Amino acid sequence: MKTDNNIISDDTLTVAQLAISHPGALSVFTRYNIDYCCGGHRTLTEACHRIGLDPEKIREEIYSQQTDSPDQSFRPERWSSSLLVDFIIQNHHTYVKRAIPELEALLDKVCHRHGDESIELLNIRERFLDLAEDLTSHMEKEELVLFPAIKRLEANKAEDNPLAITIQPPIAAMEHEHTAAGDLVKQIRVLSDNYTPPEYACPTFRITYQKLQEFSNDLFKHIHLENNILFERYKHVTAL
CATH class of the missing domain: 1.20.120 (Four Helix Bundle (Hemerythrin (Met), subunit A))
Known part of the structure; x- marks a missing residue:
């Protein structure tokens, strides 16, 4: 089974899929104006490059959210x-x-x-x-x-x-x-x-x-x- 870090590193996943599997990522996407709803079909790398962001930096920030963030318990x-x-x-x-x-x-x-x-x-x-x-x-x-x-x-x-x-x-x-x-x-x-x-x-x-x-x-x-x-x-x- 893939770990959370391996899932985040999988660049075949879309931004929307990351937003679902890692609820803590929503605060990161919001902070950097990464479109995870209407533009959620793009991979994280594609979404970051469109607005001049380093996808590895964004991944590191998502990693840091995988602790005791209250967002983790919100799984709609x-x-x-x-x-x-x-x-x-x-x-x-x-x-x-x-x-x-x-x-x-x-x-x-x-x-x-x-x-x-x-x-x-x-x-x-x-x-x-x-x-x-x-x-x-x-x-x-x-x-x-x-x-x-x-x-x-x-x-x-x-x-x-x-x-x-x-x-x-x-x-x-x-x-x-x-x-x-x-x-x-x-x-x-x-x-x-x-x-x-x-x-x-x-x-x-x-x-x-x-x-x-x-x-x-x-x-x-x-x-x-x-x-x-x-x-x-x-x-x-x-x-x-």
């Missing part, structure tokens, strides 16, 4: 699909719905105060409003259509097996929307200089960037659970 890949769906809704969807109006109010406030001196800030608000609209519609489709279908498919595979085919287009559509959402987050990250407020920023400005970074980090964990774990279980299933 071992959960049932129904439990995973409920966790996503109760934790990530609920967070997004609560955070959107808070961030919209903060962005309106700082744009009113600093918009004349920061065109980037106005562009950030525009991107975030697009992101908020997209996510609101996206989560509604998941909660009303896709997630109930996944629960039915898991609960009664024999009778509901035709769902295995009909569920494929909604999964593809949700993954496409995840990519679009991820692109908007990356644009916000660039416009905000990786959420670094300028020297003249007031406390509200600084809090806004902090909240945007928290939103970004949560969204990537959210998409990771769906793309790399939940959806992956059903993407290649066919009816009997």
Whole structure:
């Protein structure tokens, strides 16, 4: 059996597979802006080279996370699909719905105060409003259509097996929307200089960037659970 270190050194594994097998790697990927959700199909070497990082340095940092990190006990890949769906809704969807109006109010406030001196800030608000609209519609489709279908498919595979085919287009559509959402987050990250407020920023400005970074980090964990774990279980299933 391969040791954890041997698994991390295996460059045939994708970033998404490492994120699943080594939960402590998520904090490393987040720190270095390594895309482990929408771009999780790349190997660690490929992902690092795309953004100018040394993959061996990243591997060493992942090694250092394999101790008593609380992340090690969080293993959603071992959960049932129904439990995973409920966790996503109760934790990530609920967070997004609560955070959107808070961030919209903060962005309106700082744009009113600093918009004349920061065109980037106005562009950030525009991107975030697009992101908020997209996510609101996206989560509604998941909660009303896709997630109930996944629960039915898991609960009664024999009778509901035709769902295995009909569920494929909604999964593809949700993954496409995840990519679009991820692109908007990356644009916000660039416009905000990786959420670094300028020297003249007031406390509200600084809090806004902090909240945007928290939103970004949560969204990537959210998409990771769906793309790399939940959806992956059903993407290649066919009816009997």
